[in-house]
Amino acid sequence: MARLAAFGRALAPWALPLLLVAAWQAAAHAGLLSSRILPEPWAVATAFWNLAVSGELWTHLKVSLWRALAGFALGAGLGLLLGLLNGSSRRAATLLDTTLQMIRNIPALALIPLVILWFGIDETAKLFLLAVGVFFPMYLNTFHGIRSVDPALVEMARSYGLSGWALYRDVILPGALPSILVGVRFSLGLVWVLLIVAETISAQAGIGYMTMNAREFLQTDVVLVGILLYALLGKAADWSARGLERYFLRWNPAYL
């Protein structure tokens, strides 16, 4: 009985999406929805299957994944480094923070015309866009995390002889980690949004390309496959970020 209740609780979040899909299928079947506007779920599933079998899906997925990872690594890595630097050194913060805050107020996507002029429309332009967008959540959260490390703990650690790298490794970094991981989560969420835009501008491969291409040929089912893929990838990114939190913050009862 208790097991059944637990099973019910696990299923409960999925009840509404399943219901919606069922209603959608029923409406399409009854002819209430034109396949031009929204193809039936079954058609989407078939399209998904066909793309998977033909290998097209994996090609695009691989390209998109690579872009997302590379853009994230570049932008978030730089954000982490500068956040650590400015969080730890007042001098660096005085020199750099104002500039970075100014740049932060420019939406990454507003740079698209300039980026196209600079880098053309190839991979560099996409990586640049992703990296710029992902940089700031990471930078801000790292900076904030370092600055908000409990000074009482730092004082204690100093009085126990920790200094330099040991102090950084044992006290400051772990203290900033909850905030840094919030930055990772934000950045991972953002990287997909930016990727969609970057891939729809101009691309020869990737999920965005696949979707835009399908639109040209009015293949609404493939368009939906692309949208669903983005949703799944976004969810997977969020899920892995939470996994990181659960592992690295296992000492914190709030993350158990």
Place this chain on the structure above:
Amino acid sequence: MQINPLEENRVSQAAGQGRHGTHLVLRGLSKRYAGRTVLDAIHLKIAPGEFVAVVGRSGCGKSTLLRAIAGLETPDAGQVKVGGGGGRGRASRPEVRMMFQDARLLPWKTVLQNVALGLPDGEGRAREALASVGLAERAGDWPAALSGGQRQRVALARALVHAPQLLLLDEPLGALDALTRIEMQQLIEALWTRHGFTAVLVTHDVQEAVALADRILLVEDGHLALDLDVRLARPRARGSADFGSLEQKVLDRVLDIHHKVN
């Protein structure tokens, strides 16, 4: 068995144990914050192995006094001298450890790692220290899983693992419930008796001061207003008449009752 104290001192220091307390001398120690004088030319001598309690109302400067002794505050005038005459270089600098009001354990390190903080390979000693405060079986837990009293016991173990010659206690029991407090007081007294370090305890609890200290100091407006020896046999029974009258005497003085009456 008679042991020559000097001899034992040398032996234990050679073993890195530092079983004996150290001298503490304050000369004209002054500290000001934003124009307000918190400590005003404090002179104080504390003998090795002495247990001194510092009492006073909140904001009287007793915590600042302790932090200045610990080197966490730089005095505006005067000096703090820890260790008797033979202070030659860093090697002979006495081990000074501080226990804070809050336990200040690193929440991302296990209890054992917290105790071993600042010891390159001190796991074995950390386990011993943890056992001496009765928490050996919690070595692998996160601090978040401990009660307030247990956290302070871990903090005590962390201080003791360094074999301090001077242990500074900044109201470490202030946030604990009455029963846990008494247990902790007994634990601190037992460990002090065993290790023989010099102890300076800042507290707002006069009963705690009378229960533990050889000597009670009262800080008032940045001055030492009272310096009282406590000549009660240990272990001290809180219910005894001598204990009660001494506690009352100190309390009256802290609350300044006589001055007001006159």
